[in-house]
Amino acid sequence: MSSTKANGHGDRKLFYIPIVHTEADMGALSEAIKMAYIKKMGLQAWKRKRDLIERFWKELEIAVDNLNLPYPETKIYQDGLPLSDRGNDLEIVNKLASAGSRNHELLKKLVEKGATLIGTESPNLLLEEYNLATKTFNGSEPSDGDEAQKLKAEEILKRRDEFIAKRINETLKPGEIGILFIGSLHNVIPLLDPDIETLAPNNPLVKG
Numbered sequence: 001m002s003s004t005k006a007n008g009h010g011d012r013k014l015f016y017i018p019i020v021h022t023e024a025d026m027g028a029l030s031e032a033i034k035m036a037y038i039k040k041m042g043l044q045a046w047k048r049k050r051d052l053i054e055r056f057w058k059e060l061e062i063a064v065d066n067l068n069l070p071y072p073e074t075k076i077y078q079d080g081l082p083l084s085d086r087g088n089d090l091e092i093v094n095k096l097a098s099a100g101s102r103n104h105e106l107l108k109k110l111v112e113k114g115a116t117l118i119g120t121e122s123p124n125l126l127l128e129e130y131n132l133a134t135k136t137f138n139g140s141e142p143s144d145g146d147e148a149q150k151l152k153a154e155e156i157l158k159r160r161d162e163f164i165a166k167r168i169n170e171t172l173k174p175g176e177i178g179i180l181f182i183g184s185l186h187n188v189i190p191l192l193d194p195d196i197e198t199l200a201p202n203n204p205l206v207k208g
Contacts, residue, residue, distance in 0.1 A: 014178040024101035057102035063201040071114035077180040083119035165191030
């Protein structure tokens with residue numbers, strides 16, 4: 001276990017785990033993303049990437065299990081898991097786990113051990129990002145708009161990070177441990193309250 005933020009010894013701890021997404025996590029965009037990657041890098045490169053992602057999740061599951069977490073005091077935060085008034089967080093996780101998402105299979109196991117799942121993201125921002133991605137992969141935007149799309153994507157990502165950090169700051173209570181599974185492009189740590197100690201699991205495949 002290693003600290004990734006020198007911020008004293010607060011009694012709130014957060015395991016910050018950068019992740020890679022599987023095809024199942026991409027939903028309706030999975031096939032378009034796959035074909036775009038194959039077109040650019042080739043089929044063999046895609047197969048190698050898929051195998052590496054599978055290895056990543058196998059190793060991460062072992063690393064998380066080795067944390068020996070106090071599950072009743074543990075809260076789970078997940079990249080892409082929307083905050084919902086309907087309280088259907090677990091329903092979303094179960095659906096994606098059934099579709100083959102290694103990420104959500106791990107979340108399901110943690111919940112079964114007693115951890116609490118927390119709606120993490122703004123549904124409006126996720127929809128905004130999805131619509132932008134759809135335009136990008138469908139080629140419905142003109143090529144001279146590429147730079148504008150990039151800037152828009154960066155702006156949405158920044159607002160997502162702000163929302164995620166706010167959720168953690170508000171819901172992670174003294175004496176509790178959080179786990180944040182988050183894409184590597186995010187930058188949430190600087191936005192967390194200073195008393196939250198951030199940690200990384202001992203996994204050589206996780207770059208904290």
